[in-house]
Amino acid sequence: MTDICCIGHITRDRIITQVPPMTTHCAGGSAYYMAWAIASLPSDILFHMITSVSQEVMPEVEKLRQAGIEVTAFESDTNVFFENKYGANMDNRTQRVLAKSAPFTLNQLKDVEARVYHLGTLLADDFAPEIVEYLASKGDVSIDVQGYLREVVGEEVKACEWADKLRLLKHTAILKVNEWECQTLTGMTDPYEAAQQIHDWGVREVIVTLGGGGSMILAEDRFYETPAYAPTKLVDATGCGDTYSAGYLYARARGMGYAESGQFAAAMCTLKLEHTGPFTHQIEDVYHVIRKNQ
Template sequence: MVNIHYDTFIMGHISIDEIIYEGTYEKSIGGAVIYSSYAAKAGGSKVGVLTKVAEEHIDLLRNFNVSKADIYSTGSKGTTSIRNEYLSKDKERRICTALSIAEPFTMEDLPDIDSKIYHFAGLIAGEFKENMIEALSTRGLVALDVQGFLRNAENGKMVFRDWSNKKKYLPHIDFLKTDAAEAEIMTGCQDRREAARVLYGYGAKEIMITHNTEVLVYNGKNYYTAPLKPRNLSGRTGRGDTCFSAYITERLKEGIEKALIYAAALVSAKMETPGPFKGTRKDIEEYIKQFY
């Protein structure tokens, strides 16, 4: 009998990130799974995490803000490491290079738990065996960031390609997240609203598309948008991961409109400081009062 229950169970590789911007170089610990766990925990959610790191990097698990009992790591021959070189002041253009990649996740890696949401927080195509999507859709809500299915590592260089199995698996996805560029790759549509409509037509139930100016959500009936209002972009890395995780966990108890404003405010605050969001729900409520 399962006796460990989570609001959200976040699966993905930790990444040893190298960030190059305007001649500066820094190393940090990132990955969608890190940013997502902080955002979910800030809202008061019970969070479980599944990740993979090499034995020599086991100390990286200390970077999570959840208890050790809620972190499941199955080990890997290698640890994912990505270099991000930003090419523009708004940090929208970047060159990504995969320096190393951890082993993929399979259903056998899942611990004996249950969760309201199973969140695929991937970085690179091949990180998950795709049959996990359909299998977990029978257990709870599935949330998926397409970055982990479109971004391919080819000779180290990150290349975005359409997801060949999108029409097979999108009907099993309750919350789908893309950015504007990824949405265009999947649909051929530059217009974000049209892209969201097409993705809904493929079967995803609720689509989030992030952009540097706003976040858009479409549920097949209505379009909802919320502006991003960061006062600086020093914490741009992890924007989409943070926004999506904040949104889906808030959706467990709120409608789309309230959850979207909450997520937009949280990620705007996060973008003002490097690293994952380390504030509280009260901080976000104050941010909303001040800027929204």
């Protein structure tokens, strides 16, 4: 059986950074960043990516397949096109959506079998509530909440409420949020209190990333804290959260504990921050970052 099945759209991205001033065009999306991160690590877990793309982006699917990733690709008439514009501080980002893909359907996913289903949500309507409930009946559902808190008004990405949060969080085993998302979900400014609230709503493992403040995991009634590991240079934060999810789920699938998995994920993020594009390092590089910061 597949250990991790990641479901999400591959996007076309325009990334605009201020330091240094640069505009980059590339593929992206939560599932894309996770798949390349997994492809860079030892293949001792079974990973399956499910995506929906236009013919224009199908070459990216073929690259992933050539790298050894199992990919199921449904065809979509249109493809998600994101513009990510960063300020001098990489934690500050504005987004526009210039095109969208069709949402995933229950019929597309009904025959998928996995221990963990990671939903790489980009926009609030990517996955109907029934899909989450169905997948939770077959395995653990892991969600990066970012997409559920985004709606598109014209081309602008606006923050929105997650209308079905209480319905779906009780079916969510693992939830990753950043500090802003944590506060948006709960109305609480203290991330520890917010994480506890999310846990009380039914989430088994709550992961909160805190930017330069590191990250923490609430699991089995205990907090596990990981400091931020400073990159040698800060180039591009796009896909950093997805790289964290990849590292965490990979480590957990290999039997690592919560603290060790958090450290592994944080070290992968540090390496990802040093370049534009997906994680491309070796597992030895990840452990080097961890050892260097102990």
